[in-house]
Amino acid sequence: MIEEPRSWRLEQNGNAVFAASCGEFACYAENTGQPDASHRHPAWELVLSWDGPLRATDEHGKVITAPGVLIPPGTLNTTRQPSGFTSLWIDPYCLALPGRARILPLDLVQVRRLLAATTGDFDSARLRHTVHQVLDGSTQFIDPRLRQALDMLDDGTGIAELADRVGLSPRRLRQLAARDLGGTLPKLRRWHRLREAGLLLPFYPAAEVAARTGFADQAHLIRTMSAFTGRTPSSTPIA
Numbered sequence: 001m002i003e004e005p006r007s008w009r010l011e012q013n014g015n016a017v018f019a020a021s022c023g024e025f026a027c028y029a030e031n032t033g034q035p036d037a038s039h040r041h042p043a044w045e046l047v048l049s050w051d052g053p054l055r056a057t058d059e060h061g062k063v064i065t066a067p068g069v070l071i072p073p074g075t076l077n078t079t080r081q082p083s084g085f086t087s088l089w090i091d092p093y094c095l096a097l098p099g100r101a102r103i104l105p106l107d108l109v110q111v112r113r114l115l116a117a118t119t120g121d122f123d124s125a126r127l128r129h130t131v132h133q134v135l136d137g138s139t140q141f142i143d144p145r146l147r148q149a150l151d152m153l154d155d156g157t158g159i160a161e162l163a164d165r166v167g168l169s170p171r172r173l174r175q176l177a178a179r180d181l182g183g184t185l186p187k188l189r190r191w192h193r194l195r196e197a198g199l200l201l202p203f204y205p206a207a208e209v210a211a212r213t214g215f216a217d218q219a220h221l222i223r224t225m226s227a228f229t230g231r232t233p234s235s236t237p238i239a
Contacts, residue, residue, distance in 0.1 A: 036230030066105035
């Protein structure tokens with residue numbers, strides 16, 4: 001988990017890209033609109049258009065056209081933005097909403113308030129307050145033993161050992177993760193590693209970033225990025 005705010009902003013040939021991470025949040029923004037490939041993310045994802053409606057399509061082909069959307073964890077989707085956009089990811093155990101199995105449209109007022117909260121200092125407390133207020137959400141209740149496992153998730157401990165440390169069988173720990181997180185602990189761990197990698201990729205070779213952030217190799221990093229975000233390091237406008 002990245003506890004202190006970290007971010008970068010780069011501009012090149014009229015293109016601008018911003019990335020930040022802190023606490024349960026990660027953010028990516030760019031001033032061009034590019035379609036994402038189909039992907040499935042282990043966290044909640046807010047996609048906020050800067051100008052005009054965006055299009056989000058779920059795995060059943062249903063199209064949602066709105067100024068912004070909230071995509072639940074584990075939902076297969078593609079998005080297409082008309083111009084600049086901001087994506088804000090929220091760890092799955094930090095937000096509870098009804099109807100989490102479908103993509104939810106956001107109106108212009110909601111989008112403007114959320115965009116305002118992501119500008120300036122990337123403050124997790126301000127973001128948390130705004131997200132819960134705008135979305136009428138709350139903190140997800142999770143089993144205390146799963147919470148203990150989450151606290152140790154990023155230290156590289158294997159799932160079997162995590163289960164033993166919190167007094168559960170590996171099978172029961174997997175069941176609690178599926179129930180309370182909508183996914184698996186290994187996927188959430190890979191997401192946390194990808195967040196770290198995203199803060200390094202503009203400044204170091206992808207192979208070095210993969211080694212520094214716990215991926216098996218550069219190909220593993222790129223596959224994970226594509227699966228979770230529909231993008232690759234070379235698809236950003238400043239690559």
